[in-house]
Amino acid sequence: MGTFDLARARADTPASERLIHFNNAGASLMPNAVADTVLAHLDLERRIGGYEAEASAQPAINDFYDAFATLLNCDRGEVAYIENATRAWDMAFYALPLRAGDRILTHESEYASNYLALLQLAQRQGVGIDVVPSDSDGQIDIDSLRRAISSESRVIALTHVPTHNGLINPAVAVGQIAREHGLIYVLDACQSAGQLPLDVKQIGCHVLSGTGRKFLRGPRGTGFLYVEQEFLQMLDPPFVDMHAARPLQAAAFELRSDARRFETWESYVAGRIGLRTAVRYLLELGVDAVSARVVALAARLRESLAAETRVAVHDRGVSKSGIVTFTLADEPASSAATRLRAAGANVSVTIADAAPLDVQLRRLQGAVRASVHYYNTDDEIDRFVSLVVGG
Numbered sequence: 324m325g326t327f328d329l330a331r332a333r334a335d336t337p338a339s340e341r342l343i344h345f346n347n348a349g350a351s352l353m354p355n356a357v358a359d360t361v362l363a364h365l366d367l368e369r370r371i372g373g374y375e376a377e378a379s380a381q382p383a384i385n386d387f388y389d390a391f392a393t394l395l396n397c398d399r400g401e402v403a404y405i406e407n408a409t410r411a412w413d414m415a416f417y418a419l420p421l422r423a424g425d426r427i428l429t430h431e432s433e434y435a436s437n438y439l440a441l442l443q444l445a446q447r448q449g450v451g452i453d454v455v456p457s458d459s460d461g462q463i464d465i466d467s468l469r470r471a472i473s474s475e476s477r478v479i480a481l482t483h484v485p486t487h488n489g490l491i492n493p494a495v496a497v498g499q500i501a502r503e504h505g506l507i508y509v510l511d512a513c514q515s516a517g518q519l520p521l522d523v524k525q526i527g528c529h530v531l532s533g534t535g536r537k538f539l540r541g542p543r544g545t546g547f548l549y550v551e552q553e554f555l556q557m558l559d560p561p562f563v564d565m566h567a568a569r570p571l572q573a574a575a576f577e578l579r580s581d582a583r584r585f586e587t588w589e590s591y592v593a594g595r596i597g598l599r600t601a602v603r604y605l606l607e608l609g610v611d612a613v614s615a616r617v618v619a620l621a622a623r624l625r626e627s628l629a630a631e632t633r634v635a636v637h638d639r640g641v642s643k644s645g646i647v648t649f650t651l652a653d654e655p656a657s658s659a660a661t662r663l664r665a666a667g668a669n670v671s672v673t674i675a676d677a678a679p680l681d682v683q684l685r686r687l688q689g690a691v692r693a694s695v696h697y698y699n700t701d702d703e704i705d706r707f708v709s710l711v712v713g714g
């Protein structure tokens with residue numbers, strides 16, 4: 324695994340000495356630098372006042388946009404701070420210029436909250452939804468996607484790395500098709516941001532959303548939104564306030580010209596600058612090095628689990644992420660997760676409702692989700708597998 328500075332990563336993550344934290348797809352452990360940023364800002368607010376603390380944090384607040392611009396290969400004006408990935412996605416999605424009869428293409432792996440928004444728009448506005456099936460590897464079937472496109476198609480909404488499965492959807496190939504057909508491309512990068520390189524120009528998406536607390540290792544209650552500069556001029560945010568727009572004479576108003584038209588005036592400043600620290604920390608480690616290590620650790624975990632007779636691993640996809648899902652022959656996922664947590668190994672349980680279109684997930688009725696990050700180790704994987712099968 325090359326020259327990755329594991330000792331530093333673990334020293335910066337003190338809880339990794341006590342815990343096997345395989346819940347990075349839920350909420351990762353914040354590195355010290357991130358937690359210190361948040362705590363120092365809260366302390367400053369306590370000592371000098373919230374507005375005064377914000378004024379003194381202005382350089383870090385400004386750098387939030389530059390840090391994300393570097394991470395995503397975009398312009399700082401294309402980035403907005405939003406409190407979580409769901410609202411980030413919603414702010415762009417509910418602003419899309421859609422009419423009755425327009426159709427939205429999505430995939431079986433689409434995240435539940437996004438799919439609910441599609442259903443709400445279908446009910447409210449009469450847009451149609453086309454669910455593109457998976458190929459034999461479980462990822463969006465590119466040929467089926469091509470075939471599903473009609474003259475009514477307007478949008479492709481895709482989840483890059485699903486919440487409930489190790490697969491990585493082919494975001495770049497989908498972007499190519501979106502471009503060829505002039506479709507709006509909305510990518511949910513909630514689980515990919517922080518574990519995979521994300522280049523919005525290469526992907527070709529108009530919208531990309533993500534959260535702070537997962538693989539980016541930021542604080543809870545933070546997220547971000549990317550909207551392509553030219554495209555965002557066509558979007559009318561579902562809500563506006565005096566930060567997103569300004570009133571004009573004659574009962575009119577003018578929206579901000581950048582992606583911050585999707586933000587609100589009030590925000591969690593400590594969290595926002597904490598997330599900025601998390602992105603700077605990641606950029607310093609190097610996204611490619613992080614990604615290579617995450618993918619390798621997850622592959623090892625999958626292999627070790629699959630070698631156990633009581634364990635079935637359920638991840639699909641040609642390329643796989645840091646998310647590993649499995650079930651035990653004789654123990655429900657929820658009790659396995661509780662048992663593992665009690666033994667010092669954090670995991671989540673993925674439920675069928677997390678991705679309602681996924682037939683395989685529905686059949687499983689829940690699986691344990693173990694998600695690794697670069698600060699995890701081979702030794703933790705070995706101990707974890709012993710705990711899983713140790714009963």
Ligand SMILES: Cc1ncc(COP(=O)(O)O)c(C=O)c1O
Pocket residue numbers: 407408409410434436482484485486511513514533534535546
């Ligand atoms: C793929 C995916 N999209 C969106 C979300 C929602 O993120 P948030 O909880 O920050 O709104 C999640 C959360 O688990 C997710 O896994």
